[in-house]
Every structure is written in C-alpha cells, then in structure tokens.
Amino acid sequence: MPEQASRILIVEDDDSERDALARVLRLERYQVIAARSPAEALELTVDGGADLVISDLCLRRESGIDLLRRWKSRSPQTPFLLVTAFGTIQTAVDAIKLGADDFLLKPVDPVQLLEQVQRLLQRRKPCSLATGDTASLAAIVGKSSAVNAIRQNIRRAAATNSTVLIMGESGTGKELVARAIHASSPRASEPLVVINMAAVPETLVESELFGHSKGAFTSAVQPRIGRFEQANQGTLFIDEIGDFPLHMQPKLLRVVEDGLVSPLGSENDIQVDVRLVAATSRPLAKLVRAGEFREDLYYRLNVIAIDLPPLRQRREDIAPLVEHFLQQFAVNPALEVRGVTPELMQRLESLPWPGNIRQLRNCLERMCVMTSTSELTLSDLPNEVGEDEPTATGDLRALERSAILDTLRRHDGNRTRAAEALGISVRTLQRRLRDWGDVEQQQIE
Numbered sequence: 001m002p003e004q005a006s007r008i009l010i011v012e013d014d015d016s017e018r019d020a021l022a023r024v025l026r027l028e029r030y031q032v033i034a035a036r037s038p039a040e041a042l043e044l045t046v047d048g049g050a051d052l053v054i055s056d057l058c059l060r061r062e063s064g065i066d067l068l069r070r071w072k073s074r075s076p077q078t079p080f081l082l083v084t085a086f087g088t089i090q091t092a093v094d095a096i097k098l099g100a101d102d103f104l105l106k107p108v109d110p111v112q113l114l115e116q117v118q119r120l121l122q123r124r125k126p127c128s129l130a131t132g133d134t135a136s137l138a139a140i141v142g143k144s145s146a147v148n149a150i151r152q153n154i155r156r157a158a159a160t161n162s163t164v165l166i167m168g169e170s171g172t173g174k175e176l177v178a179r180a181i182h183a184s185s186p187r188a189s190e191p192l193v194v195i196n197m198a199a200v201p202e203t204l205v206e207s208e209l210f211g212h213s214k215g216a217f218t219s220a221v222q223p224r225i226g227r228f229e230q231a232n233q234g235t236l237f238i239d240e241i242g243d244f245p246l247h248m249q250p251k252l253l254r255v256v257e258d259g260l261v262s263p264l265g266s267e268n269d270i271q272v273d274v275r276l277v278a279a280t281s282r283p284l285a286k287l288v289r290a291g292e293f294r295e296d297l298y299y300r301l302n303v304i305a306i307d308l309p310p311l312r313q314r315r316e317d318i319a320p321l322v323e324h325f326l327q328q329f330a331v332n333p334a335l336e337v338r339g340v341t342p343e344l345m346q347r348l349e350s351l352p353w354p355g356n357i358r359q360l361r362n363c364l365e366r367m368c369v370m371t372s373t374s375e376l377t378l379s380d381l382p383n384e385v386g387e388d389e390p391t392a393t394g395d396l397r398a399l400e401r402s403a404i405l406d407t408l409r410r411h412d413g414n415r416t417r418a419a420e421a422l423g424i425s426v427r428t429l430q431r432r433l434r435d436w437g438d439v440e441q442q443q444i445e
C-alpha cells in the first residue's frame with residue numbers, strides 16, 4: 001500500500017503532463033502539490049516541505065537541475081525523482097551525480113511511477129518496509145504448484161543468510177519475491193535497498209554500489225554512501241544482475257565473499273553485513289559460457305536459486321491474480337469493477353502474456369479505467385493484448401527495445417551514433433542486440 005499521507009511535489013511546466021502525473025498519484029491517495037516552475041515549487045512548499053519531489057528535467061525557464069541543487073541544499077534527505085526524455089538521458093545521469101535519486105523515462109508509465117514513488121518513500125523510512133503489504137509472503141498470489149514451491153523456497157531462503165538468485169522473465173514477480181524474502185527474514189526491520197543494473201549507466205555502477213569519497217572524480221562534490229552501505233544490516237536486492245559490468249565483477253565478488261566494500265577514491269575498506277538477493281531475466285549460465293559473466297561470481301550468487309516460470313506456464317494462477325488485482329483497484333471507487341465474464345476469463349487464461357503478471361495487471365487496470373459497466377466483458381479487452389510482443393506501456397525492456405530500435409533506424413543502423421544519442425555505451429547496445437537475436441537486427445535494416 002502506498003504511504004497515504006506522503007506529500008509529493010510535482011514540478012512540470014506542461015499542463016497535461018503535470019495533470020496526468022498528479023492524477024495517478026492522487027488516485028493512490030498521495031497528497032500532491034503541483035507546481036509549474038521551480039520558483040512556484042519552492043513557494044508552495046515553504047511551510048510543509050515535501051516527502052518526495054518529482055521534477056521534469058527540461059523546464060522552460062529554469063532547469064530541473066537548478067531546482068535539484070537548491071532543493072538538496074535545503075532538504076538533502078528528500079528523495080528527488082527526475083522525469084526525462086530519452087534524448088536527455090545523459091543530463092539525467094549527470095543529475096544523479098549531483099544527488100538526484102533516480103529518473104523515469106517519458107512517456108511515464110503509471111505503474112512504474114507508482115513503484116518508484118513507493119520505493120523512494122520506503123527508502124526514506126526504511127523501518128516501514130517490513131510491514132508493507134507488498135512485502136509480505138501473502139502478497140504472492142497464485143495456486144499453481146510452481147507458486148507453492150516458490151513460497152516454500154522463500155521461507156527457506158528467509159531463514160538463512162545465503163545469497164539468493166531469482167530467475168524469471170520480466171514481470172514474473174522477481175522483485176516481489178525479493179521483498180518477501182527480506183520481509184520474512186530476521187533482517188525485516190532493517191533496510192531493503194533496491195538497485196536495477198539495467199537502469200544504471202555503466203560509468204555510475206561503481207559509485208552507486210560502493211560509494212565514493214569527496215573529490216574521487218571531478219563532479220564528486222560530496223561524498224556518497226553506496227547502496228551496500230545503505231543496506232548494512234539489511235538486504236540489498238540487485239535486479240538484472242546479468243547487466244553487471246564484467247570489469248566490476250571482482251569488486252562485487254569481494255563484497256559477497258568478505259563483506260568488504262571499497263568506496264571510489266577512498267583508501268579504507270568498509271565492513272558491511274548485507275544479505276544479497278540478485279535477480280536476472282537473462283540466462284546467467286549462458287552469459288558465463290559466453291564469457292560475459294564470471295563463473296566464480298555466478299556460483300557465489302546461485303547459492304539458493306528461485307525460478308519463476310512465465311505466466312503462460314502457470315495459467316491456473318490467472319484467475320486468482322485477476323481477482324486479486326480487481327480487489328486492489330476497487331480501493332479506488334473510480335476503478336471499482338465486480339468481476340469478469342466467464343468468456344473474458346477464458347480468453348485471459350489463454351493469452352500468451354509475454355509481459356507476464358505486470359502485463360496482466362496493466363491490462364486489467366486499463367480495462368477498469370475504460371469500462372462503463374460493473375463487469376468486464378470480452379469487448380473491454382484491448383486489441384493489442386493478443387499480440388505476441390509486450391506493449392511498451394507495461395514493460396521496461398520493451399520500452400527500451402523500441403527506443404533502441406527506433407534510434408538505430410534514425411541513424412541508419414549506425415551503432416556508435418545510436419548509442420551516443422541514447423546515452424548508453426556501444427557495448428550495452430551490442431549486448432542488447434545480441435540478446436534479441438538476428439530477427440531484431442533485420443528489423444533495423
């Protein structure tokens with residue numbers, strides 16, 4: 001459940017985008033302060049401040065970076081989330097060096113927005129993590145034997161301190177499982193810190209995870225505590241571990257083996273006590289064979305393995321999930337729907353769901369928003385849901401894929417120029433293309 005009373009400041013000069021963000025947050029019962037400019041933002045929050053700031057990076061008069069600087073000098077603890085277009089991703093990366101906590105790509109996906117907001121607010125109040133509904137074992141819905149085995153594995157994993165590797169396609173619930181492990185473990189009252197390697201530019205990985213001392217590099221104006229230190233006594237969840245840069249892997253191995261963290265630019269190691277949970281949607285064993293992932297690290301991470309099968313391989317979970325999501329949405333009277341017709345349920349149970357549970361959730365939410373009846377029917381089902389490819393709205397990887405393919409097309413397939421425009425390394429781009437296989441490359445040409 002979201003933090004009901006949290007005050008969220010939105011700074012966005014585009015009226016419709018500001019309204020859309022505010023609407024999504026208000027529906028989840030956050031208290032929203034909407035401002036058109038940094039000046040208005042500072043004015044509106046002069047009394048009560050804010051628990052979280054969401055700001056557009058490119059505002060007309062003053063940039064979001066200026067606001068970030070001013071805000072962080074006034075209230076360094078408040079999480080700051082930037083919203084940015086793909087073209088300005090490099091500036092967003094620079095903003096993270098200046099203290100922004102994360103960024104979201106436009107067009108903003110409401111589900112991702114809410115997940116980020118919840119995560120940042122939870123990070124601010126780490127003690128509330130363990131009691132959150134979304135963190136508990138009971139939040140894992142399903143009656144298939146696969147889900148029963150997953151629950152069993154979570155209980156086993158929670159009782160130990162061993163490293164866990166969660167494997168599954170995007171949207172199968174890897175993060176939910178990681179949260180349940182933490183919440184069921186003796187570390188539940190300590191922080192759970194989350195980092196997604198697919199979202200961290202390679203150049204920032206080291207300082208994000210291990211921290212840096214003041215002056216460690218040109219823009220290191222302040223020392224930064226890395227995620228390992230933030231998670232001390234608690235759990236660190238590293239999502240998309242397959243994207244962990246190969247040259248940084250020995251440093252990660254050292255923390256896993258000895259609990260020793262060496263911040264960038266510091267001569268002293270820091271001893272941490274962190275339980276590591278990693279997840280991957282890419283087959284790590286294959287990456288090891290391809291020389292892209294260290295074998296020793298793979299075995300260190302894979303002490304307890306939890307495999308989440310795609311939704312299409314556990315169709316008996318679809319009906320309970322549909323019921324669960326409809327109940328969740330019904331908290332908001334505007335989204336209240338009694339149920340679905342047997343025909344629609346049959347169809348939902350037979351669809352391929354390449355974006356897995358996230359796609360099912362998004363699809364139901366969209367139907368609940370659009371319908372004017374109290375029961376969803378076949379005619380409420382959006383046409384594109386039956387297509388084989390995940391929709392961009394529901395799936396970060398699909399969003400990333402379409403952005404990369406579009407940019408490549410715009411640059412006549414030139415990978416160096418496309419990578420530059422996207423603000424990612426050529427290596428990352430090549431890795432993505434390899435993952436998607438030849439079919440995708442043909443699509444570019």
Ligand SMILES: Nc1ncnc2c1ncn2[C@@H]1O[C@H](COP(=O)(O)OP(=O)(O)OP(=O)(O)O)[C@@H](O)[C@H]1O
Binds near residue numbers: 140396
């Ligand atoms: N068994 C489940 N019961 C209820 N909700 C679920 C279940 N599995 C996943 N979800 C929901 O589906 C959405 C996607 O789950 P989650 O983010 O954990 O997936 P993921 O595998 O980590 O995805 P990604 O690889 O894209 O990060 C979330 O809203 C989550 O709460």
